[in-house]
Amino acid sequence: MTFDLKAPGVVHVPDLDVDAIRAAAKVHGAVVYVMPDTGITDRASFFAWFRAHVPQDPPLVSARSWDAFRDSIRSGLLDETPRRFVIVWPNSAAMGPPDERQNALDVLAQIVGDLTDARATRGRTKHVSVLVG
Secondary structure (H helix, E strand, O other), rough: OOOOOOOEEEOOOOOOOOHHHHHHHHHHHEEEEEOOOOOOOOHHHHHHHHHHHHHOOOOOOOOOOOOHHHHHHHHHHHHHOEEEEEEEOOOOHHOOHHHHHHHHHHHHHHHHHHHHOOOOOOOOOOOEEEEEE
8 A cells, every 4th residue: 555645635545554554644743534445425425525524614415516515515625724634435436427526626736736826825835735546
């Protein structure tokens, strides 16, 4: 398993070892959010998991808009005290259809990019690593 928590981004990791990721994240002072191996099968379940586990501002109320998801999760993480976050999605292949999975990955990459932009965050940048199995 190869991953680098020093560089923000969305990274595909074939054999995710959640315990190793948690240990590495602890060294870096990162907060870890681990999605379940099962149950994330469509946009609704993807949004529902984030709604239940990841800070949002404003709170997500539906799964209708990827733009609203992006704004909510980005602002929610930006408002948090920690500067580093790791989101682990062990079984992204279970989400269908494939274009919806790609939308999710694209939006997560946009959130990562938004939070590393010093101008957009007014100097309060965040380091987000998304590790995808």
